[in-house]
Amino acid sequence: MSGPSRLVVLAGPTAVGKGTVAAAVRAEHPEVWISVSATTRAPRPGEVDGVHYHFVDDAAFDRLVADGQMLEWAVVHGTHRYGTPRGPVEEALAAGRPAMLEIDLQGARQVRATMPEALFVFLAPPSWDELVRRLVGRGTETAEERERRLATARLELAAEPEFDTTIVNHEVRAAAAELVALFGLPAADATRRD
Incomplete structure (x- = not known):
């Protein structure tokens, strides 16, 4: 691949499976560069700093924002900040790698303002009931956090028309x-030699 690559931005409501789908892409197509977001929230069980997120405190996040090192950032669910460090994204694109951001709706809107040439993909749940089942099934949030996330999800679902494809x-x-097909990469099964 030569020259800058196109950026794919994956967004959707909480608990829709953005991280799980991104991990599946990474597992089958390691050539796809996927950004690692920074967050001020504490790690969930099993999450590894630098792999799942860059876990930083409020002061460090403030410095990243003040220094212009964030491509996008937002307060999510009214509690913690999440954002995409700018440098690694620009480096991946300049190297011609297929690149993907897995971010929330607010972040996708910010990226659209600065990188409108990106392809914006909305990941939708099969139904509202399934989204609720997935969120409750994770068991990682308190009842209050679940209600806050579900209220946010209703707003996020309404933004689907803002995206290029679903x-x-x-x-x-x-x-x-x-998602891999949108990069123009071969299907995983076509590349396997069993």
């Missing part, structure tokens, strides 16, 4: 395959 996450591998 992928419905019925099943993770199928959603990941649709």
Whole structure:
């Protein structure tokens, strides 16, 4: 691949499976560069700093913002800040790598303002009931946090028309395959030699 690559921005409501779909893409297509967001929230069980997120305190996040080192950032669910460090994104694109951001709606809107040439993909749940089931099934939030996330999800779902295309996450591998196709990469099964 030569020259700058196109950036794909994946967004959607809380608990829709953005991280799971991104992980499936990474597992089958390691050539796709996927950004690691910074966040002020504490790690969930099993999350590794620098792999799942860059876990930083409020002061460090403030410095990143003040120094212009964030491509986008937002307060999510009214509690913690999340953002995408600018440098690694620009480096991946300049190297011609297929690149993806897995971010929230607020972040996607900020990226659209600065990088309108990116492809914006909305990851949707099969239904509202399924989204609620996934959020409750994670068991990582308190009842109060779940209610806050569900209120945010209603607003996020209404933003689907702002995106270039939608992928419905019925099943993770199928959603990941649709996403990979948008990069113009071969399907994972076509590259396997069993």
